[in-house]
Amino acid sequence: xKIHEYQAKQLLSRYGVPVPKGxxxxxxxxxxxxxxxxxxxxxxxxxxxxxxxxxxxxxVKLAKSEAELKTYVSQILGMQLVTxxxxxxxxxxQRLLIEExxxxxxxxxxGILLDRAQSRNVFMVSTEGGMDIEEVAAKxxxxxxxxxxxPASGFQxxxxxxxxxxxxxxxxxxxxxxxxxxxxxxxYVELDCSLVEINPLILSGxxxxxxxxxxxxxxxxxxxxxxxADLRDLAEExxxxxxxxxxxxxxxxxxxxxxxxVNGAGLAMATMDIIKLHGGDPxxxxxxxxxxxxxxxxxxxxxxxxxxxxxxxxxxxFGGIVRxxxxxxxxxxxxxxxxxxxxxxxxxxxxxxxxxxxxxxxxGLNFIVAGDxxxxxxxxxxxxxx
Amino acid sequence: MSIFLNKNTKIIVQGITxxxxxxHTRQMLExxxxxxxxxxxxxxxTLFEEKVPIFNSxxxxxxxxxxxxxxxxxxxxxxxxxxxxxxxxxxEFIVTITEGIPVRDMVTVKHALSGSRSRLVGPNCPGVIxxxxxxxxxxxxxxxxxxxxxxxSRSGTLTxxxxxxxxxxxxxxxxxxxxxxxxxxxxxxxxxxxxxKDDPDTDxxxxxGEIGGSAEEEAAEFIASEFKKPLVGFIAGQTAPPGRRMGHxxxxxxxxxxxxxxxxxxxxxxxxxxxxxxxxxxxxxxKVLGK
Numbered sequence: 001x002k003i004h005e006y007q008a009k010q011l012l013s014r015y016g017v018p019v020p021k022g023x024x025x026x027x028x029x030x031x032x033x034x035x036x037x038x039x040x041x042x043x044x045x046x047x048x049x050x051x052x053x054x055x056x057x058x059x060v061k062l063a064k065s066e067a068e069l070k071t072y073v074s075q076i077l078g079m080q081l082v083t084x085x086x087x088x089x090x091x092x093x094q095r096l097l098i099e100e101x102x103x104x105x106x107x108x109x110x111g112i113l114l115d116r117a118q119s120r121n122v123f124m125v126s127t128e129g130g131m132d133i134e135e136v137a138a139k140x141x142x143x144x145x146x147x148x149x150x151p152a153s154g155f156q157x158x159x160x161x162x163x164x165x166x167x168x169x170x171x172x173x174x175x176x177x178x179x180x181x182x183x184x185x186x187x188y189v190e191l192d193c194s195l196v197e198i199n200p201l202i203l204s205g206x207x208x209x210x211x212x213x214x215x216x217x218x219x220x221x222x223x224x225x226x227x228x229a230d231l232r233d234l235a236e237e238x239x240x241x242x243x244x245x246x247x248x249x250x251x252x253x254x255x256x257x258x259x260x261x262v263n264g265a266g267l268a269m270a271t272m273d274i275i276k277l278h279g280g281d282p283x284x285x286x287x288x289x290x291x292x293x294x295x296x297x298x299x300x301x302x303x304x305x306x307x308x309x310x311x312x313x314x315x316x317x318f319g320g321i322v323r324x325x326x327x328x329x330x331x332x333x334x335x336x337x338x339x340x341x342x343x344x345x346x347x348x349x350x351x352x353x354x355x356x357x358x359x360x361x362x363x364g365l366n367f368i369v370a371g372d373x374x375x376x377x378x379x380x381x382x383x384x385x386x
Numbered sequence: 387m388s389i390f391l392n393k394n395t396k397i398i399v400q401g402i403t404x405x406x407x408x409x410h411t412r413q414m415l416e417x418x419x420x421x422x423x424x425x426x427x428x429x430x431x432t433l434f435e436e437k438v439p440i441f442n443s444x445x446x447x448x449x450x451x452x453x454x455x456x457x458x459x460x461x462x463x464x465x466x467x468x469x470x471x472x473x474x475x476x477x478e479f480i481v482t483i484t485e486g487i488p489v490r491d492m493v494t495v496k497h498a499l500s501g502s503r504s505r506l507v508g509p510n511c512p513g514v515i516x517x518x519x520x521x522x523x524x525x526x527x528x529x530x531x532x533x534x535x536x537x538x539s540r541s542g543t544l545t546x547x548x549x550x551x552x553x554x555x556x557x558x559x560x561x562x563x564x565x566x567x568x569x570x571x572x573x574x575x576x577x578x579x580x581x582x583k584d585d586p587d588t589d590x591x592x593x594x595g596e597i598g599g600s601a602e603e604e605a606a607e608f609i610a611s612e613f614k615k616p617l618v619g620f621i622a623g624q625t626a627p628p629g630r631r632m633g634h635x636x637x638x639x640x641x642x643x644x645x646x647x648x649x650x651x652x653x654x655x656x657x658x659x660x661x662x663x664x665x666x667x668x669x670x671x672x673k674v675l676g677k
Contacts, residue, residue: 085629114489116599116636119496119570134641151497192490220635221488223463250633254625265567265633266541266596269622270664273646276625277663285626287633318543318550320526321413349550350526373547373665 022099042101053083129200192221256281319350407459419520466491506572533558551668567634597623
């Protein structure tokens with residue numbers, strides 16, 4: 001789960017991580033008022049969207065006067081902000097964060113995430129703050145210092161000192177960094193984060209401050225944090241994906257025209273792959289889970305058909321313990337209730353697959369019954385060509 | 387001998403009275419699997435299906451039955467505790483089916499495993515089956531055939547697809563292992579490959595990876611240097627967009643790393659027979675084996 005920068009800063013600040021003074025705003029009036037209440041200029045106007053790369057896309061501006069503040073607020077609020085993470089359509093800016101401008105003496109990077117190879121969290125810092133960290137990792141990996149944290153003993157002061165020394169800090173600045181790193185790690189663990197990234201982390205005088213903040217939560221741990229429900233911003237999510245999550249369906253929209261309905265994530269990915277191999281383009285990833293019954297299939301049809309690009313649907317279900325004839329019954333019922341008018345290629349494999357094929361053929365509906373995976377992909381690709 | 391499961395494996399089911407646990411215990415018993423007991427705290431002293439004794443704790447179950455393996459169907463919030471309990475009781479082999487366990491919990495479990503005598507497969511996996519011996523998992527048994535081909539996969543239904551392709555070509559399986567789709571799995575491809583390497587009953591192996599992490603690349607390095615049995619590989623997610631979790635918690639291309647392209651390249655470099663299409667896994671193995 002992703003949250004906005006202003007929410008991340010509010011959370012981190014509760015853990016004692018220093019952040020600039022700031023206020024979120026959803027209207028231009030509120031934003032200007034928030035800027036003036038900071039008691040001086042410069043003031044930073046920051047677009048709040050879930051994607052990164054906001055500065056380069058024109059979503060972050062430094063206002064040196066009230067006039068500039070008003071100009072930038074009206075420019076950024078409501079704009080379609082395009083960054084390398086949003087896709088070409090961009091994301092509409094519906095919130096701003098108005099912050100005090102900080103004196104920046106040095107810019108660093110700090111990040112915490114799981115290192116899957118070690119099954120441990122790693123805390124990384126770099127002197128190359130403000131840069132794209134993936135680029136730093138690719139070009140100058142020696143400029144990233146990492147410590148892996150033993151889960152039993154946790155993050156110790158010696159870890160924090162090593163990281164702070166690696167940034168070349170000393171004196172009060174060093175102490176400020178050590179405290180900041182300990183607090184960041186505490187927040188990461190207690191909030192069940194999957195990522196905490198501060199880029200840049202700045203040195204301002206002798207103080208370390210999180211000038212930006214990105215916090216993602218582990219979706220599997222949300223049950224431990226009921227309060228995070230309020231942090232979800234549905235405007236940042238795809239409406240079809242929100243709808244799918246209500247039905248416990250795993251759905252990700254893509255750009256193609258063949259709708260996919262599959263049980264199991266691996267098989268769903270493999271189905272997308274085989275469509276592509278046969279010259280087609282998948283319109284989505286959709287995992288209907290283990291129990292593909294009439295209700296879940298009907299919900300899946302609704303979500304797939306809401307995409308006007310979809311010209312055909314490929315249903316690929318491996319009936320393991322669930323019998324294929326049952327799945328076929330569910331597919332037929334759902335296709336009737338949803339009035340599916342485009343071609344539907346159905347491939348059911350496993351227990352009672354032949355009976356299921358007969359049921360689909362005899363249903364009087366627009367089903368194209370397929371045998372194996374390749375047959376299914378070929379038929380789906382042919383169906384969109386008409 | 388196969389790996390993980392053999393004639394001496396005695397299994398308990400943690401969460402045997404839950405809906406998932408009871409359904410799949412019946413399926414395991416139907417496949418003549420040696421399920422010797424179950425654990426549901428508070429229901430100790432009763433029987434499951436009038437024959438399988440239920441215990442209050444894993445330790446009681448181990449003491450009472452001599453069990454050396456456990457399969458866990460406990461909900462995500464309590465699954466880490468269940469695994470730690472099994473490790474604490476010295477259970478040698480643990481399979482966790484549960485999906486949705488917090489990463490922080492799995493980091494703790496993984497740490498507890500190192501230095502213990504237990505080995506874990508899963509979580510978020512279909513489990514392990516040795517055709518003819520038994521199954522510790524939720525896979526449909528009827529698609530499997532006894533034989534000498536091993537299989538390791540991060541997926542569920544895609545594994546069944548591959549198994550069926552093998553069985554249809556009369557290539558039976560020694561052991562099929564679903565290591566699960568989570569970012570912190572109990573056993574990696576590498577861990578399982580090491581066992582297949584030394585298993586005299588396994589002649590060849592199918593390995594099914596997917597996007598995210600670097601477990602396939604690590605396995606490829608081992609294969610290139612030490613694994614001499616023929617291997618067929620496939621990676622799911624060639625068309626997956628970066629930065630999106632494709633159903634499995636671990637199936638995500640993060641920071642440009644973990645793409646199917648990189649993984650395919652690593653497999654090819656290691657001399658693995660790569661199936662570019664998921665429909666060709668069985669056929670590729672048949673060709674490799676000269677069938």
